[in-house]
Amino acid sequence: MVLLVTSDNEQFQTEKDIVERSVLIKNMLEDVGESDQPIPLPNVSSSVLKKVTQPSTGPTEIDVRGRYLSTASTTVESPSRPPILEQSQDETRKRTTDISEWDQKFITVDQEMLFEIILAANYLDIKSLLCRRWLQDGSQHDQGARPPEEIRKLFNIVNDFTPEEEAQIKKENEWAEDR
């Protein structure tokens, strides 16, 4: 167990393998060695840390290409349906079997929390939390990206394109549509 102390001075006893998802903490532990000393996290509040380290329900491996997980087995059998247009270098790596409920709950935190989590993930160096699911439609994992309108709404992005510009870029990006 590792003792973490957040910015609001709360203490957390956390499993070592969970905190080691954070590259920052992992390196710290390696540098310090076995110790009972608490690790201060001055940039992370307790509410955020709870989200980041939820122990038993957290995904052990977040696959950013999660939406293909359900089709992975069929593509091997059926070359007529091209295996995936998203070619990660790493298609063969071990895949988790499903997008957990955890993920869905995770993305439905309010936006303020979501940004704090992103910032904390960056500070703690947890790559898996800096992932595309922020843009993905939480209810329909297999449907690919949210439409731009939804992304705008979700993140308060102001559309400053002229309609002509928007149509132009849409046309330029046609090739990227999932087929």
Add this chain to the structure above:
Amino acid sequence: MTSLSSPSLRLNGLPTDILILILHELLLVDLSALSLTSRFFHALVNEFGWAGYQRKNPRPSMSLLKSRAAWSAMDSVKYDVLADRSWSQNDFVARPLASPWSGKEQPILAISPSRLIVGAGNVIYSYTFGLSTNGEAPPIVMEGSCALITLHDRRSCITALTFIPDGGLDQTLCVGFQDGSFERILISSRSKHQTNTTLHVHRQAAHPLRLPDKDFLESLSSSRTSLLSLSGSGQATFSDIETPTLTSTIVLGVRSWASRLCMESTSPYAAFGTSLRATPLTIHSITSDALSQFPSAILGQAQPGRRGSAYQDGTMEQSLSTISALPLGVAPPTTGYRPLLRPVLTLDNSWSMEPIYSVSSGGGSGSYVAAGWARHSLVSMWDVRSPIGGLSVHAPLNDPSPVYSLILESSRLFGVTQSRPFVLDFGPGVLESTYPALEPSTRGFPGVTAENTIFRGSTQKGVDDIGYYVTKFLHPSSRTKVRA
């Protein structure tokens, strides 16, 4: 989801470096959608998104390298995505790159970011890679040819060919002849006014191999400033390009076919493909500029009994090309310990019982393996992600020949038969002018006329009459699936 309107909670309120990190996790469709949300994100995706995507999804290709440098990251990703899509649809343009040679040759190919070189008999043919814009495929232009020895003697045939580093000029070749002699060839750049197809070269004899009678040079491979040669009887010589007299030689003592040198690895190695059934492919580490006498790893066959001798060369070659995928760096280079590595994947097209003469890997998504068979200019291609399927193609004009050499890039497969080189191009934007125009020929394939030079059946690309007709068939398992 709570919608908060405080400006600090806008996504673009996050530090840009974090946004860029997030961009790097995104899929194509996400990048596209995000770039459509606002000017800020459009700019961010254009500046960092596509380039990040490209880094995570590399599609190595020599013939595209120079054009890519001129393309935007988005254009590059677009080219790759469209090429990958054509691969998955078995959709390509097939072109011969030359009129047939008068004799039957056993040619070989070598490639650099500037040129494709074909060595056939005692002649080298050079093609240069042009630059392209506006979504067109980078053109391939016949630069010229040059006979290295006027007398066509069997012992003076080119049997090995490799580019050697010359600071990015891509004009220096090491050419090996059957008798074990070498030449360093410097190709002079063409002047703009030159109209004939003579390739001007500067030749310099290099330190020859001392090969026993009846032995011959089989293979040549270079890496960084080192050169590795292999004779048919299994004499392997490792040397430095600048000081060719300092050599390290080992004798494998078996009929040997193929070699590969890798000096970039943290533990440099040489790999040899031989006819020895128990140890068809061996890895020898290189320490202090010397080849180790004993292999540090041996790649075995899946089921030695099953494939039989007819497959033997093929299996070896095949393993040789996929070798870089194996964790060679971890094999301890001690002489006593020789792990026997079993293949994790065996590919066949279940129709051809012939030996495989050539093999290369790359292709769509970087996940294809191509093999050239001993007869009917047949090439098979497999996607290692769905290896039971795959596609076989007879090279354009169907030369009754083995496919002696293959180079597979992300979008193009270069190959060569006894009569001519050819290309299968899966990339977008192929035009009539992308490849050299050829005199109409009927040699070896009566009945080739304008009417049956149709192609790339799909109208989706909007191209017609650019490719040559080729016979292609899906491997049995794919065909079943197509019907299902």
